[in-house]
Amino acid sequence: MSNEFIPAVTPPDPHPEDALAFAFKKDQLLTRLQDEQAQIPTLGELAGLTDADQHYLGVCPQHGHCYALELTEETEAPTGLAFHGLRDIAPKLGPTLFGIGGRAVQIVAWGQTHRYCGRCGTENVHAENERAQTCPSCGLMCFPRLSPAIIVRIERGDQILLARNHRFPTGLYSVLAGFVEPGETLEECVVREVREEVGIDVEDIRYFASQPWPFPNSLMLGFTARHKSGEIEVDNNELAEADWYRPNELPNLPLPLSIARRLIDDYLKKHGVL
Numbered sequence: 001m002s003n004e005f006i007p008a009v010t011p012p013d014p015h016p017e018d019a020l021a022f023a024f025k026k027d028q029l030l031t032r033l034q035d036e037q038a039q040i041p042t043l044g045e046l047a048g049l050t051d052a053d054q055h056y057l058g059v060c061p062q063h064g065h066c067y068a069l070e071l072t073e074e075t076e077a078p079t080g081l082a083f084h085g086l087r088d089i090a091p092k093l094g095p096t097l098f099g100i101g102g103r104a105v106q107i108v109a110w111g112q113t114h115r116y117c118g119r120c121g122t123e124n125v126h127a128e129n130e131r132a133q134t135c136p137s138c139g140l141m142c143f144p145r146l147s148p149a150i151i152v153r154i155e156r157g158d159q160i161l162l163a164r165n166h167r168f169p170t171g172l173y174s175v176l177a178g179f180v181e182p183g184e185t186l187e188e189c190v191v192r193e194v195r196e197e198v199g200i201d202v203e204d205i206r207y208f209a210s211q212p213w214p215f216p217n218s219l220m221l222g223f224t225a226r227h228k229s230g231e232i233e234v235d236n237n238e239l240a241e242a243d244w245y246r247p248n249e250l251p252n253l254p255l256p257l258s259i260a261r262r263l264i265d266d267y268l269k270k271h272g273v274l
């Protein structure tokens with residue numbers, strides 16, 4: 001059986017008690033930490049949290065039906081469960097549950113910020129057969145919003161460009177990334193971001209892979225590119241530092257689940273270091 005998540009909007013009737021419930025209070029996920037693993041409670045276990053708004057997400061071949069629950073700020077964690085940031089417990093969730101949690105947190109955030117119609121102010125209702133909120137008064141529909149961002153690995157000879165963002169924990173280096181602007185192609189965005197952040201020009205831009213990154217609603221589009229011209233000149237508004245590194249002298253790298261790390265690991269494999 002395929003390992004891919006099958007998204008759906010219309011829930012089974014009745015709601016299965018053993019479905020997984022990804023319940024969020026703001027961006028904090030209700031989980032049970034056991035040994036080195038984070039478990040997701042079932043719908044049945046959370047049946048007492050009756051004022052939660054719920055969205056059906058679809059079916060995971062490994063875990064069955066999945067729901068996202070929006071909890072109110074007053075909600076207290078039931079015994080044995082606690083609230084944790086999705087990113088903090090990513091390694092304990094593993095890639096499959098982290099991926100579904102990423103879907104859930106974005107749907108929940110969208111639900112919370114689109115309760116009322118943006119045109120006439122009437123309270124929205126969930127559309128029946130698609131992922132949308134509909135205004136019962138004027139008919140305006142709104143859909144979950146995604147913010148596309150590029151992330152790019154740049155090489156010069158056998159070296160890779162890594163940079164430290166002001167927002168990163170001290171000592172953590174990664175590849176460059178930035179949001180796509182309206183009217184821009186992805187390739188233009190790569191060229192612009194690289195020029196803005198480190199002052200160099202790149203060529204041979206190739207698509208690598210993509211990753212949903214729900215912090216808060218990005219879709220990361222990964223590319224590789226080669227240095228064309230120019231010396232590094234760091235834009236200090238964005239970056240603390242940037243430099244060329246050889247495969248066997250890399251600084252501290254990002255989380256293994258991130259596409260940034262996949263881009264770097266792919267480079268290391270190419271040079272026989274991994």
Ligand SMILES: [Zn+2]
Nearest residue numbers: 117120135138
């Ligand atoms: Zn309306």
